[in-house]
Amino acid sequence: MRPYSLFVIAALLTLSGATVGSAASPREEALRLAPPDAALVAVVQNAREHFQEMRTSPFTEWLPASQLGQQLLGKDGVKSFLENITPLCRELGTTPDEVIDEVLGDVVVFAYSPSDAAQQRDERAVFLIRPRKPETLQRIVERVNAIQLKSGELTTLTPRTQNGEPYFERKKATGTSDFYCFRGSVFAFSSTEADIQAVIDRDKLDQAVPELARRIKQLGLTDAAGIVLVNPRALDAEFAARITEAKPDERALLEKFREVWAATEYAAVYLTLDRDLEVGVAVHFDPDKMPAWSRGWLNGTKTPSAIWPAIPDRTLFAISGRCTAAEVLDLILALLPEEGKQALTGVLTDAVGPIIGKDKLPLVLKSLGPDWALWAEPPDGEATLPTIVAALRIGGTAAEGKTASKAILQGLEFGFQSIRVAYNGSHEDQIEILESEDGTTTITSLVNDKLFPAGCRPSFALKGGYLLLASNPDAIRRFTPPTAAPMAGGETTIARFSGTSTRQYLQVKGPKLAAFLSALGDGNEKDLTKFFTQLDAVLELVDSANVYVKGDASNLRIGMRVKLVKPLKK
Amino acid sequence: MKRIMKPLVGPEHEVSVPPACRATTDRIQRTLDGELAVDRWPLDAHIGECGDCRERIHAMRLLLAALAVPRPPITVPAGLSKSILASVHSDRRDRARVRMLARVGSFALAASVALVVWLNVPTPSLSSLPTLDVAVSTPKPEVPDVKPMRLGDELAKAGVAFRTTTQPLTEPAAAAPTAFASITNALLHPPTPMAVAKLEPARKSLAELPEAARIGFQPVTGSAEKALNRFLRDLVAIKPNS
Numbered sequence: 001m002r003p004y005s006l007f008v009i010a011a012l013l014t015l016s017g018a019t020v021g022s023a024a025s026p027r028e029e030a031l032r033l034a035p036p037d038a039a040l041v042a043v044v045q046n047a048r049e050h051f052q053e054m055r056t057s058p059f060t061e062w063l064p065a066s067q068l069g070q071q072l073l074g075k076d077g078v079k080s081f082l083e084n085i086t087p088l089c090r091e092l093g094t095t096p097d098e099v100i101d102e103v104l105g106d107v108v109v110f111a112y113s114p115s116d117a118a119q120q121r122d123e124r125a126v127f128l129i130r131p132r133k134p135e136t137l138q139r140i141v142e143r144v145n146a147i148q149l150k151s152g153e154l155t156t157l158t159p160r161t162q163n164g165e166p167y168f169e170r171k172k173a174t175g176t177s178d179f180y181c182f183r184g185s186v187f188a189f190s191s192t193e194a195d196i197q198a199v200i201d202r203d204k205l206d207q208a209v210p211e212l213a214r215r216i217k218q219l220g221l222t223d224a225a226g227i228v229l230v231n232p233r234a235l236d237a238e239f240a241a242r243i244t245e246a247k248p249d250e251r252a253l254l255e256k257f258r259e260v261w262a263a264t265e266y267a268a269v270y271l272t273l274d275r276d277l278e279v280g281v282a283v284h285f286d287p288d289k290m291p292a293w294s295r296g297w298l299n300g301t302k303t304p305s306a307i308w309p310a311i312p313d314r315t316l317f318a319i320s321g322r323c324t325a326a327e328v329l330d331l332i333l334a335l336l337p338e339e340g341k342q343a344l345t346g347v348l349t350d351a352v353g354p355i356i357g358k359d360k361l362p363l364v365l366k367s368l369g370p371d372w373a374l375w376a377e378p379p380d381g382e383a384t385l386p387t388i389v390a391a392l393r394i395g396g397t398a399a400e401g402k403t404a405s406k407a408i409l410q411g412l413e414f415g416f417q418s419i420r421v422a423y424n425g426s427h428e429d430q431i432e433i434l435e436s437e438d439g440t441t442t443i444t445s446l447v448n449d450k451l452f453p454a455g456c457r458p459s460f461a462l463k464g465g466y467l468l469l470a471s472n473p474d475a476i477r478r479f480t481p482p483t484a485a486p487m488a489g490g491e492t493t494i495a496r497f498s499g500t501s502t503r504q505y506l507q508v509k510g511p512k513l514a515a516f517l518s519a520l521g522d523g524n525e526k527d528l529t530k531f532f533t534q535l536d537a538v539l540e541l542v543d544s545a546n547v548y549v550k551g552d553a554s555n556l557r558i559g560m561r562v563k564l565v566k567p568l569k570k
Numbered sequence: 571m572k573r574i575m576k577p578l579v580g581p582e583h584e585v586s587v588p589p590a591c592r593a594t595t596d597r598i599q600r601t602l603d604g605e606l607a608v609d610r611w612p613l614d615a616h617i618g619e620c621g622d623c624r625e626r627i628h629a630m631r632l633l634l635a636a637l638a639v640p641r642p643p644i645t646v647p648a649g650l651s652k653s654i655l656a657s658v659h660s661d662r663r664d665r666a667r668v669r670m671l672a673r674v675g676s677f678a679l680a681a682s683v684a685l686v687v688w689l690n691v692p693t694p695s696l697s698s699l700p701t702l703d704v705a706v707s708t709p710k711p712e713v714p715d716v717k718p719m720r721l722g723d724e725l726a727k728a729g730v731a732f733r734t735t736t737q738p739l740t741e742p743a744a745a746a747p748t749a750f751a752s753i754t755n756a757l758l759h760p761p762t763p764m765a766v767a768k769l770e771p772a773r774k775s776l777a778e779l780p781e782a783a784r785i786g787f788q789p790v791t792g793s794a795e796k797a798l799n800r801f802l803r804d805l806v807a808i809k810p811n812s
Contacts, residue, residue, distance in 0.1 A: 039793050088724045112797035125800045151720050178804065191804045228794070235789040242785050253782035261786070335779065344776075 025213075026106040027222075030130040030186050032210040033199045038111040038124070039234035041212055043227045048105025048132070050225055050273050058566035067537040092143050094136070102133040103140065118237050126195040129187045137187055141180070145170065162197040163204075169193070215266050219282040220557070226271040232264045252337035256291070260298065263289035275567040280559030287553045293334035298556055302492035302549050307373040307391050307466075310482045316386055316505060317497045318375035322486070324395065325368035355414050360407045367396040367404035368467070371486075377475060378505045383455020384512045386505070389470040391479065394462070405462055412460050416446055423451070436473060438463070443473045453516065491548040491559075499542030499565075506532050506539070541565060590616060594623045598630050 024032070027045055034041055054060055063069035072078055082096075089095055109128040115121060131137040148154040148170075156171045160179075167181035179196040180189040188199040212229060221227050232239075239261055243254045267283040285299055305320035329348075333341050353361050371393040376386040394401050394408070420431045432447040438461070445459040452458070459473040464481025506513070510532040518525035543563045550557045587595050594616060600606040617623050 040790075040797050042797075084724070084727050091724075110797070110801055112793070112800060114793050114796050123796070123800065125797070125804065127801075127805060153720055153722055189805075230790055235793060238789040238792070239786075242788055246782075246785055249778050250782045250785060253778060254786055257782065257786040332776065336776070337778075340776070340778070 026130045026132075026185075027216070028210055028213045029184065030107045030109045030128045031212040031216075032205075032207045033128055033183055033186055033188060033202050034109050034111045034126070034210075034212055035113070035124070035195075035198065035202075036211040037113070037231065037234055039113045039231055040111070041229040041231075042110040042112075043212075043216070043229070044104075044108045044225065045106070045227075046225060047108075048101050051100055051105070053569045054273070057569050059564050059568050062566045063541075066540050068541060071537070091147060092140050094140055098136065099140075102136040103129065103131045106130050106132050113234055114238070116237055122192070122194075124192060124195055126188055126190040126192075126199060128189075128199075130185055131187065134182070134185050134187070138182070141187070162200040165200045165203075167196050167200060215284070216268070218284055219266075219268050219270075219555070221268055221270050221282060223272060224270040225273045228269045230267045230269070232261055232266065236261075249337060249339075253335060256293075256335050259291040260294055263287075263291070263294075273568060275569050276561050276563045277568055278559050278561045280557060282557045283555065285554050285556070293331060297331060299551055299553055301489050302551055303488040304486045304492040305373055306371040306393065306482050306484065306486045308482075308486075308493060309484065310391070310480055311373060311375050311496075312377060312478065313498075314378060314501050315496070315498060316376045316378060316502045317495070318373060319495045320371075320373035320375075321494055322370040323372075324366055324370050325392075326362070326365040327369070329365060352411075355411045356407045357410075360403065363396070363400060364404045364407050367394050367400055368392050368408070369395055371395075378501060379455050379509070380472075380474065381455060383453070383472070384509055384516050385453050385456065385471070387455070387470065387472045387475045389468065389475045389479070391469075392467045394465055394467055401465065405467075408467060409462060413444065416444060416458075416460075419446065423448075427451075438477045441476075443476050445473050491550045493546050493548050495547035497545040499539045499544055503536055503539040506536055510536070591620060591623050591626075594620070595626065598626055601630060602633070 027043065031041075031043070064073055085096065089099075107128075107130040109130075111124075111126050111128070113121075113124045115123040129137060145154065145157050149157065152173055154170050155173055156169075158169045158171065160167055160169055165181070165183075167179055169177050169179050171177045176191065177193070178189065178191040179193050180187065181196055181200060182188075183199060183203040188196055190196050190199075215229060216222055216224075216227060239258065243251055243258060246254050263285045265284045265286055267281065269281055270279070272278045283298075287299060290299060303322050305322050307320055311318050311320070329344075333344065336344065348361065349358070356364050369392060372391065374388070374390045376388050379385060379387055394405050396404060416433055420433055424430045429448060429450045431451065434445045434447050434457075436443045436445070441461050441463045443459050443461040445457045446452070447457055456471050457473055458469075458471055459476055460467070460469045461473075461476045462468070463476065463479060466479070466481050468476045468479055470476050511529060514523075514525045514528035514532060517523050517528055541564055543565050545560055545562045547558065547560045550559075594614065597606060617627065
């Protein structure tokens with residue numbers, strides 16, 4: 001009997017006997033055969049449902065009218081790709097739709113571990129598919145084997161056994177082999193024989209809920225379309241090697257990073273497809289192992305900055321958070337090596353201290369915050385660069401706030417005067433310091449239209465309990481201090497990007513911006529113009545993007561939710 | 571092309587490119603990237619004088635020919651293309667790393683849009699395909715009499731076509747870090763030479779943080795890259811170094 005016939009019979013026998021009585025989900029069926037100790041495990045799931053829902057979505061219907069859609073759908077785009085895969089599909093007796101619907105549409109898993117010289121372990125990888133219709137995959141596999149035997153790419157197809165269970169070796173003309181088997185409804189493939197043998201052995205284990213499926217659930221990613229699970233323990237040796245190889249300055253920082261690494265039990269990068277799309281990172285920590293300096297920053301409930309309601313809607317991008325200057329300083333000092341610690345402390349004591357008042361410095365650092373934000377508004381009039389605004393709440397008790405505010409204003413006034421004196425002493429054109437009123441608020445600005453770009457007048461003010469720094473005083477006038485206290489818990493936005501505002505800005509100011517940056521020596525005008533044009537085509541798809549964090553005692557998630565101009569699903 | 575060649579650039583491949591050869595290696599890189607056609611090369615007296623550059627150009631032509639005509643295979647002299655490409659890349663290593671990060675960042679958007687684009691293109695249904703000379707749903711003990719097709723070659727071509735398809739998304743993503751740095755530099759140009767010298771030691775220490783973080787994540791990013799190479803090699807028949 002020829003090996004090909006043996007394969008068909010054995011595979012059909014395997015298929016017919018193993019699908020009975022399984023209550024596990026397709027994801028669990030596939031993941032129970034994946035190595036739980038793999039360094040990386042990529043899971044793509046529910047592709048069929050995503051395809052079906054997106055097929056008639058407003059975004060799909062709109063895309064061909066967009067610049068990017070026309071490029072992607074043109075002769076050099078997807079059509080070219082389809083021209084390449086159509087003959088393949090024809091040879092295999094299938095269609096792309098059938099492959100998605102019946103083969104890849106449930107779950108596809110790829111598990112990988114790099115080689116480890118210290119443990120004399122080779123690179124390992126296995127590919128698992130849990131098809132909706134195993135017979136379709138069976139048919140395609142047969143066809144692939146037949147074609148490759150005919151073309152000479154394969155020299156033999158040989159049935160083998162592992163503990164009495166069948167698998168197959170595909171020996172290639174190049175002298176290498178790959179291996180595959182069907183276990184129940186799951187197809188496994190690898191170019192390393194040990195991985196296929198391990199799949200067969202794992203199939204015999206009784207796993208109520210596979211470890212990898214449990215981790216996905218713990219990370220809250222059961223609905224994600226794509227997940228890459230990371231197992232830090234499989235990479236510990238490589239991490240230690242990186243620290244050993246690092247330069248002394250970097251080694252001190254990496255030792256701090258190692259403390260967090262050791263507390264990280266598992267993590268994942270994920271993609272979800274809904275009306276919006278979301279990419280992000282989810283991490284599960286052992287809270288008992290978390291270093292003290294990282295607590296609160298990495299784990300724990302998050303609270304949004306109170307400033308978000310005050311940031312204008314037309315803002316190009318914004319970042320915001322909740323922490324005092326003293327907390328940030330403590331974190332930086334905890335991370336820095338001894339030399340860096342001394343340098344930073346020296347700057348605070350010798351440079352900042354005398355300006356603010358050494359006795360008032362701790363109070364000022366404690367009072368700066370916790371709410372802060374930094375954002376960029378589209379420029380007005382002839383200005384080319386966006387207007388940058390920073391806002392920091394002056395916290396503490398009323399008395400503390402008053403003392404801190406006075407010290408901060410004195411420090412900033414000193415800084416502006418120093419800049420003016422230093423510049424004016426060596427230039428014909430002069431910097432003026434102007435003060436303007438905005439109700440009860442005094443705005444102090446540096447003015448020199450020759451030195452600063454059009455529309456740029458660095459300014460500061462104290463308004464409604466907030467210290468404001470801006471590249472244009474009008475932005476300070478527009479700021480309305482928020483009054484509502486933020487609510488803790490849930491998803492906390494830390495950054496926001498407006499695709500529509502940025503696109504409008506680049507359409508109007510793009511050529512001027514490219515010329516301006518080029519004149520400053522920050523890039524080639526032609527390259528920048530090309531980039532802005534390409535970016536315009538991509539931004540046409542994006543309404544906005546929000547970055548959020550969410551956490552509890554043992555979990556942290558950082559996600560970026562992208563709202564497209566039309567919903568990705570109905 | 572850039573993505574495929576990147577793994578060639580490792581410490582063991584790093585060689586210095588003489589300044590006189592940089593214009594030529596840059597043209598080779600742009601040609602391999604598809605940005606410059608061979609027949610648009612300007613006249614260059616250096617090529618006539620430099621044997622190394624002539625060898626580089628020869629290797630580039632062999633590579634381009636091999637990519638354009640999958641069958642029959644063209645044999646590139648062993649080791650030659652590696653050394654040429656390593657030369658081309660040696661001064662681009664950092665930029666390639668930044669581009670890779672940017673590409674990873676744009677992957678989700680690219681994948682989603684590609685998915686949506688796919689949905690917009692009518693794909694052939696099974697019934698519209700030409701009738702095969704074997705009953706595909708029934709296993710046959712004999713090898714069917716089909717035209718021998720090299721699936722590995724066809725998959726590799728499809729992989730290249732896919733990369734080309736996503737270029738409108740990946741190119742701006744790759745250029746974004748440079749453009750962003752330009753804008754940031756413009757905004758942060760110090761208006762006066764303020765007494766910043768005192769801040770320098772602290773600034774230097776703080777500047778180590780991103781690099782340390784990058785090294786800290788290398789076990790994950792490096793493994794991800796190796797995993798992708800293995801995936802391409804095993805399943806899509808694309809050799810990462812091809």
